[in-house]
Amino acid sequence: MQHDPNDGSPERTMAGTAGLSRRQLLGAAGALSLIGGPARAQHAMHDHAGAAHSADMSPTMGMVPEAAVPAMDQPLVEPEVRRSVNGVLSTTLRCAYAYRQIGGVRLYVRSYEGGSPGPTLRMKPGETLRIKLINDLPPNRDGLPADISHPHQFNNTNFHFHGAHASPSGIADNVMRSMAPGHSYNIEIALPADHTSGTYWYHPHHHGSADIQMSSGMVGALIVEGDFAGVPEITTARERLLVLTQVVHDANGMIENFETLFPETATRFLAINGQRRPVIEMRPGEVQRWRILNAAYQDDMLLDLEKHDLHAIAYDGIQLGAVQKLKQLLIAPGQRADILVKAGGPGTYALNAAPYDQGHPSPVGPLARIVVSGAPMEMKLPGALPAAPLASIKDTEITNRRKVVLSATAPEADAAGHWQEFGFFIDGKKFDPGRIDQRVKLGAVEEWTIVNTHEHDDHVFHIHTNPFQVVSVNGKALAVPEWRDSVIVERKGGQVVFRSRFLDFTGVYMLHCHMMNHEEMGMMQTVEVYKA
Template identity: 40%
Template structure:
């Protein structure tokens, strides 16, 4: 086949200008929305909106929660700078593309109904490749944008619009309005500019977003110490200080050192009999995280930002790239336990066991933790709070069924002579692949024709997963990112509510997205 021809840049959003927006950082005051924990209660008195990274138990060797920025009086305001920062990793010194020079970026804590205004400044160095952009190949690694992963918000204008491109030296003002009935739970933000997203996320660019709500007021959840745990594996180019070679991240089994909140194999402390609430995020670029924590009791209470009907005991934590989990962890006997990813095969590729963290359970009456640090001991019992937009999608609501085929093709001249496809075609920003109507519901069957799994993420509207490999689920699950098994199928249902406009659906193995496994969904009012 002939080499691919350059495709002109057609994805710039309307009204975007190359000049820097002269917007000063606002000073936030007033009573902030507060999550659980003694730190949050103290904030209520001081009206603080920025919490430094710290151990929730006050121990110097304990895993720190990332720095947090909180909304105040229904408004979240932040200047967020993406820049190339020199970072001393446990395994290398590197220049990484990061938000605020932090791994991970600061946690955003907001509430339903909040108005979010974020000015993203791109202070990265200029793109060095002078050649024209070829669509569905890696390109322009210093051009970026911002995605609010899992949020049920508008995809248009300066909201969660992933078609925007923000070049080095430019800034863009995002305004995102959360609905009053937005589900409480864990979400995250990260770059989403097609062609550079995998390299930027592999560099460590991303952070957690927490939407507060009724789930946090469940007595057993409110009583528990809260941990924010962001799992990342910043990739370093062994031949250079900065990550500018896509070959470095391309191989699934390329050496990756997993960090938790930027720490390598950290210690996590608990007390015997204690229950903690762990908010977990797989913010890696392509590896799955099936994890075990033997010797402790684990109960899931939410997934992908969507609360469960009740707490569900489990013996495995499973996070595909982009997935989040709310997990209640109960410590039993004092001792040392390991959070580990066992050896497994991701499709055809075997991956080795990885030690993620060490969990140290101290005696319940330990003098190492101040007596005023709260200690929850009970697990949630009975039904958890329900959200109105997460009611079951019935057969009667379905107006249309579709089949979406996941594939890969050899195309000479493309990166590694490879393109990934949905319904036989790679991404084209000008093509509407699915056209649906606001207020309707559809059922989609995702058919994977490749020998490896694909975590498929749909923007804007949560999806209810009803079948895997044709087998109905006993408890249909609300998610925004679902792992479609190798050579398998997933059936999901989705309501298109509140927001019209164009958004995307794609694989969250991000090199697959950059190489074409993404298409457009257009919702018409």
């Protein structure tokens, strides 16, 4: 990995407020107040200001306690939104520990800007995302392990714009960067003018620490605006963002060991936007657009809304050419689904994660309650959608084919095994950042077959920089090929065939399993796109 503590602005910010202006401080406190209320914000400012305590005074005297946060059944709150101005979305993201209360549990975990999820970023195609990332996490206590797929140095971070068709090099969407604690770093990602519009997201991608950081809630939505411009049934619908996570923690409300994350029984509960079982209000007959992001660190969710259909209009930030009417929505870690919901009659309906077998049981439980009440609204679902934005890849375009095999080894007693007894591989090897696994010519159009030989688990194939069009699953051709950036590959020989155009950007980027425990333990490869 490149260690570039001095790229961008090298100023040290470990002293707490050194790198922050008063406005940024107020901004950070404001973000906290969304979750914790005014008293909480005051507390946060008090901490940041580092008020001096005299020797004869208890250090806690005069401090305002955190505001109590109800465990559940509160109206859904969305993360703070930060927008682009004059073509640039310029913002600061501070990585630091924060106290949070979720679902009746008090946590002390790594965060973006003190929240979970982090702020929602909104920009348009052709615009530039400019971030100053301040790594205010404490110094790492450990050195580099001999096997870099042994999770390590949990306070290093970096930044990935999941789903972006953008440069993977330099200070752009470069996940080979290493952002050590105690410094700040500049990130600049320019989206092409013809970038697809939809629901994307951001998260850390540093090998060794990404899993610990994402499971702590270091995730956020990144919305590229402008889709469905000619479809009033969609543009007039109230929009909601639903960031799904699995909340895990140890006995201290922290995540400091990989053991906290790895066992299949580790999942404690599900949350939306950092809230346990929130309430989503609708009027009878109202249509809402839900941008659903599965930012869970490990598991699929099979979503089910009592007595309602789900109408999918986009997957992974790419518009569908026709509405898909679903009884249930299966969404894997990393995937997004944009869904229209038309409320029925007055009443309370459960949004559930239903039982699903991904090799082990997916988490189940109530995610939210939909409360339908008030004066009816006569809103319609769209009859037709505009043509999908990316042209279907024809047989005659294919310039090359290749196969990628996902596999794993497990101890005798799989469910009870310690993580160090497992191995996760692609093409029989663990991740090596110094090795190039797939070399692809710029402009190539390829057909890839992804095979999962693992007996125990489904996996989630994800590749950076260029989306792909799934043409068949387990030997069965899809009636309508589907554009994606993440796809489930079923266990015991499951196969997904997709096609992809490797356009516009050279450089090195990643493909990996988006179940973060697997990626962290080595189920990742490098891809180099080169100019012939």
